[in-house]
Amino acid sequence: MSLDGRYDADNIFAKIIRGEIPSVKLFEDDKVLAFMDVFPQSRGHALVISKTSQARNILEMEPEVLADVVAATQKLAKAVNAALKPDGLVVTQFNGAPAGQTVFHLHFHVIPRYEGEALGRHGEGGMADVEDLRALAAKIAAAL
Template sequence: MSLHGTYDPDNIFAKIVCGEIPSVKVFEDDEVLAFMDAFPQSRGHLLVISKTSKARNVLEAEPKTLGRLIGAVQKAARAVTKALDPAGVVVTQFNGAPAGQSVFHLHFHVIPRYENEDLGRHGEGMADIEELKALAAKISAAL
């Protein structure tokens, strides 16, 4: 998909927001949801999404939505850092399929990086749900 198009209300993240598809939540409020990535690039990889915006990417997002999301991204990154003690944290956001975007619902990735551990490929290898739940609980406790 290109940078421009119509929001698909049946995308997987919209279905997660509506409760049609389960997720392992880390935190949420009325506007933002943070949950574990089911196809993580590293231990503790999570996603932060808008629950209210119909933006497919950062180019379409409302400034107020971006402000709310980046605040939640910082909160998530701080909790991951405190809970998992990574050597670093990658915060990333893709816009358009050629840039690596695979779900066309505005979202940010928070990816912990560990010394001497390679980063997995984006969207490759589904995680064990029990491991995700344990990581989510640990990260949530660090909020």
């Protein structure tokens, strides 16, 4: 998919926002939702999305909504750092399929990095065990 196109209201993140697909939530308010990535690249990989915008990428995101999403991403990064004590953190966001974007609803990744552990490939690898995600989410949520 290119950088141009129409928002698909049936994308997986839109379905998560509407409650049609379950997720392991970390926090949410009327503007943003943070939840665990079910295809994590690293232990504790989480995502932040807007609940109000239909922007597919950063080029389309309304500046005031982007500010809310970035603030929530920082909040999540601080909680992941406090809870999991990684050696580093990757905060990333992809725009368009050639850049690695697989869900066309703007989202930020917060990916803990641990010394000596390889980073999994984005969008590849197996689905995480839900109970493991819930246990990690409880640790992260407690640090919020």
